[in-house]
Amino acid sequence: MVWLRRTTHYLFIVVVAVNSTLLTINAGDYIFYTDWAWTSFVVFSISQSTMLVVGAIYYMLFTGVPGTATYYATIMTTYTWVAKGAWFALGYPYDFIAVPVWIPSAMLLDLTYWATRRNKHAAIIIGGTLVGLSLPIFNMINLLLVRDPLEMAFKYPRPTLPPYMTPIEPQVGKFYNSPVALGSGAGAVLSVPIAALGAKLNTWTYRWMAA
DSSP: OHHHHHHHHHHHHHHHHHHHHHHHHHTTTSTTSSSGGGTSHHHHHHHHHHHHHHHHHHHHHHHTOTTHHHHHHHHHHHHHHHHHHHHHHTTOOGGGSOOOOOHHHHHHHHHHHHHTTSOHHHIIIIIHHHHHHHHHHHHHHHHHTSSOHHHHHHHSOOTTOOGGGOOOOOOTTTSOSOHHHHHHHHHHHHHHHHHHHHHHHHHHHHHHHHO
16 A cells, blocks of 8 residues: 555645645736746745745655655646646737746755755755755746846736736835845745744644554
8 A cells, every 4th residue: 555655645746736836826927927026026035935945845754755846846837837828828928927947946955855865954954045045046047038027017917916916117226236145045044944844744744644
């Protein structure tokens, strides 16, 4: 029955990874992407870093297999690309949706877990820090490839976006001068306790299964 339990674990990962992606989608039709990212990139970085790390470390420790975090992020990315394709099929431009970059940060988490010989505490502290530091960098590179984010925001308004969430002109420089640095710093600090929460949820799950 070991194969059945492992299969159930991985199917569970698929379900939760898809739900995590839905959180990104339903937070205002890809809020922070492509329009809001330029005005709220720090908030985006923190939310995405913590959302990724809590689910990725939970399932990585749950299976005990380095590579599970990358598997989790790959499902999220695939599902988001499907949504991007759906918008494109409806007649919106290719750059209407920019897919967040989760996979490289998840790979760093897996690498930390593997390099430290499956040390849970190292994965929480080092892996969590690496996720928080790297995700804003990868996502800003991703956003720089978008043709014209403000044109996408104002020329093609989100059909389900409420009026109070209409994109605004970016005020970079008036609020902060380096959104990547600020996002990386805040993400690195906050991802560690959130990673610890994911590890604790894993412990609770095992206790529940043993009950």
